[in-house]
Every structure is written in C-alpha cells, then in structure tokens.
Amino acid sequence: MSTSWHKYELVDGSDDPEDIPLVAVNEKPVRRICKCHPSVLDELGEKGKLQVSHPRFGPFYREDESEVSGKKEAWDKVLEKSGDKNRTIENYLFATRRVEKRARASYADAGGVVRNLTEAQFRWMMSEDGCFFLQLALFILGASSEQLGYPGNHIIFGNKKKKEDVNRWIEAMFFVGNQIPLVVLNEFMKQSFFQDILKVVNWETPSQLPKRILYELLVLPAREHVTNQTVASPKPRGEEQQPTDLLHALHSFMLDPGRSLSNLNPDEADTGDVDLGDIGGVHGTKDLTLSASELNKKGIRFRKVKEVGCTEISLTDYYIFARLYLPVFTVGDDTELVFKSLKHYEESQQQGKSKREVRSYLQFMNDLICTYEDVKLLAKKGIIKADNPYHKEKLPTILSNLASQDKHTTPNLHLLRIQLRDYNIAPWERFKLLAILLFILTLIQTVFAVLAYFRPPRQYQN
Numbered sequence: 001m002s003t004s005w006h007k008y009e010l011v012d013g014s015d016d017p018e019d020i021p022l023v024a025v026n027e028k029p030v031r032r033i034c035k036c037h038p039s040v041l042d043e044l045g046e047k048g049k050l051q052v053s054h055p056r057f058g059p060f061y062r063e064d065e066s067e068v069s070g071k072k073e074a075w076d077k078v079l080e081k082s083g084d085k086n087r088t089i090e091n092y093l094f095a096t097r098r099v100e101k102r103a104r105a106s107y108a109d110a111g112g113v114v115r116n117l118t119e120a121q122f123r124w125m126m127s128e129d130g131c132f133f134l135q136l137a138l139f140i141l142g143a144s145s146e147q148l149g150y151p152g153n154h155i156i157f158g159n160k161k162k163k164e165d166v167n168r169w170i171e172a173m174f175f176v177g178n179q180i181p182l183v184v185l186n187e188f189m190k191q192s193f194f195q196d197i198l199k200v201v202n203w204e205t206p207s208q209l210p211k212r213i214l215y216e217l218l219v220l221p222a223r224e225h226v227t228n229q230t231v232a233s234p235k236p237r238g239e240e241q242q243p244t245d246l247l248h249a250l251h252s253f254m255l256d257p258g259r260s261l262s263n264l265n266p267d268e269a270d271t272g273d274v275d276l277g278d279i280g281g282v283h284g285t286k287d288l289t290l291s292a293s294e295l296n297k298k299g300i301r302f303r304k305v306k307e308v309g310c311t312e313i314s315l316t317d318y319y320i321f322a323r324l325y326l327p328v329f330t331v332g333d334d335t336e337l338v339f340k341s342l343k344h345y346e347e348s349q350q351q352g353k354s355k356r357e358v359r360s361y362l363q364f365m366n367d368l369i370c371t372y373e374d375v376k377l378l379a380k381k382g383i384i385k386a387d388n389p390y391h392k393e394k395l396p397t398i399l400s401n402l403a404s405q406d407k408h409t410t411p412n413l414h415l416l417r418i419q420l421r422d423y424n425i426a427p428w429e430r431f432k433l434l435a436i437l438l439f440i441l442t443l444i445q446t447v448f449a450v451l452a453y454f455r456p457p458r459q460y461q462n
Helices: 038-048 071-081 085-098 100-105 119-140 163-173 182-188 192-200 209-228 246-255 292-297 335-348 357-368 372-380 389-402 411-422 432-454
Strands: 300-308 314-317 322-331 384-386
Touching: 071 085, 071 119, 071 192, 085 100, 085 119, 085 182, 100 119, 100 182, 119 163, 119 182, 119 192, 119 209, 163 209, 163 335, 182 209, 182 246, 192 209, 209 246, 209 335, 246 335, 246 357, 292 300, 292 372, 314 411, 322 389, 335 357, 335 389, 357 389, 357 411, 372 384, 372 389, 384 389
Parallel strands: 300 322, 322 384
Antiparallel strands: 314 322
16 A cells, blocks of 8 residues: 655644654563463364454554454545545554654564555555554444444444444454554544544443553543643653553553553562472462351351552451451452463563463452352341342352463462461461450459458448
C-alpha cells in the first residue's frame, strides 16, 4: 500500500514532516509485547490458540489472518468520515511516526518480525490495525453502529451484536502478543474520527474488568484531551510510565488495584522465587494449604479486603482468634478468559518466576476452594461474588482448570501457607493469654474470698 506525502501546516506549528517531534526512547520497556511462547501454545491446545475468527492486531500473528477481518473496511470508514482523505492519511501516518520509536521498542522482537518492517510498512500496519482495534473497543463499550457510521445490519458492527462475538473480540484483544502499543492507540484516539464518536456516546464506567481496562486506558485519556487540548500537540499522558499495552495494564491492576492505570511502574526488582517441591519437608502446595472449610474448623475466620486483586492476602493471628483477609473474587462469563490471559502474560515476560503473582494466586485459591461448600462459606463473607448461582457452582472447576501444575509460588504466599498449616498446632500456646487471664482472675477472687472470711464487714463484727 502506498500514499503520496503532502506537506501542510501541522498542529504543532511545523510545515515539514521531518520537524515532527519524536518521542525519545532512553531504554526498552521491561514489559514488552511478546508472542505467546510455544510451550504455552502447546498447553493451550487448539481451543486456546487464536482461531480464524479472531482478529489479529500487530505484527506477530498476521500470517494466518482471515482475508475478511474487517480492517480494510474500518480504515475506509475512518477516511470516509474524516473529510479530506489525503490529509487524514497523513494525520495517522504522522501520528504513528511521532511515537514510532517507542512503539517499535514495545515489541520483544526475537524473530526480527518488527525489525524487518520498513517505516512505511510499520506505519500502515499501525494505522489499519489500530483503527480497527479502536472501533471494536468503542463498539464493545457501547457505541452504536450508527454512531460508528455503519448500517444497522452490518456483519461486525450491526445492532444485533452477539455476546459470543464480544467475548471473542475481547479474547483476541487480550491474547498474549496480539496487542497494539498503547502509545499508538492513545495518539489515534486524538484524531477527529474518534473524537467525534466520544462526543455523541453516553459513556458509563463498565463493571467487567476487561471492559473497564478498555474504558480507562482508551476513552478517559481521549476525553481529557478534548478538555485540555491546546494549539500545540500535547505530550502523551504518562508517556514515561504508562503501560506498554492493555494486557500489561490489566496485569498491573490485578497486582495493585489502587494504582492509577495510566501511571505504572512495572520495573520492580526480582526478589527470587520459592519452589515448594524443593524445600525440606515440603512436597507440594497441597501439603501447605487447607481448604476454606478445613481452615474454618481450625478457628480461622475469613474477612474481605475492599479491593480486588491478587496481592491483598494476609493473616492476622491473635492469641484467641485468627482472620484470613482475602480480596474479592468476582466470577462471571469472562473470569476464565481474564485469568488465562494474565497467567500466560506472566509466562511470556522474562522477569523471573517470583513475578508470577497471578499464577501463584490462582494456585492458592484453587487449594482454598475445593468444593461448593467452600464457595458458599466465602460467599457469605462477601469474598466470592458471582453473576448467578451457576457461576458459583462452576468456580471450583474454573480454578482447577486455571491452576498451574508446577510448584513454584511467590515468597509472600509461601510464608502464608506455612502460617495456615501451623495454625493451632499447640492449643495451649494459642490460648495461653486467655489461660493466664483466667488464672489471675481466679487468684484475685480467691484472695478476696479469704479476706472476707478472716475480716468480715464491721456490721457483722458488732
């Protein structure tokens, strides 16, 4: 595909494409877009791979993409609705050029796929794939076919969109390596086609996690741009610390729900990992974790923390009682999809196994929830939330499917497992404070009784 390069006055005041400011890249981001590892693909099997019906985004999975993917039509729609066709093409190519170094660095290019793309090829790929990605995202978030500019009976963006189609699109958007760099998507959302859509849709914050990520990382920054735009093109928001892609944002949110999705710092130091199969006396996770029902019988009570996430787990152990604090686990149609994506994302990032917080969390929850009785117990405490009773009944099976077979876990959860296993091993030690208090009270009562016997009140002495 080719285009003519017309000069015109740019929004930043330059009349020469070579003067467009570029985003400097000091170093490659630690979290990079990686193609799903062959071992992971083998584990997923045919059902877990990108199917022919899944749209492809970016350079890694394009070789087996369906010819009827919707990308060309989506790009043509942008050109049709944006006015001047040539100027619109230049807008998108120049927007890509402005962040091209950072966008290219976002990919872990082990096979040289990205490196072998020319500048023109890379920019066209970002423009076509990115515009299709954004139109799907806005459609998922509530934009109608009419607002996007399509007829109501359109095969993709029609009014009768099916739940299965939406789930398939979300699965593709969060499949490891099938992403467009967020810095590119944010630049495109500033263009007139998407800005016009933002103005006519009554946006609401979604409750489902994947949709929430799409909303907060794509829609909110673009709406802020509408409010704060100036004559000069603004620097992309949080550009130095923003997530590399939407899957990175989803993973970071699960590890730290209180952190802003648009301002992340994923480069924490690796602290090592624990292999539960190699520690003396420990032969596996099942030896260290009891089910929720078993822990309840031992006297451990459950409390929920306010935030969802994978890291907000702690045990408060007093002399008389103990409380296990757990984050809210919401189970619905997209639960297995979300956690599979996060689990495989962790495996694709070469940061050490101690970084695999989601995988370790799933192992822990799988051991904790073995039966429907465990689900009911935690649901009473508000820890398990489900869209309907069917999802509650299915949760033990979902967790069993998600849990890893290996025995590595993060150090904090390994320590917690030991605390849960050892709780109430010596009952006297557990209740020694209570026993001491009872002894003191009994002693005081005895002293007063003796004093009353030898020194009765004065009225009785007379």
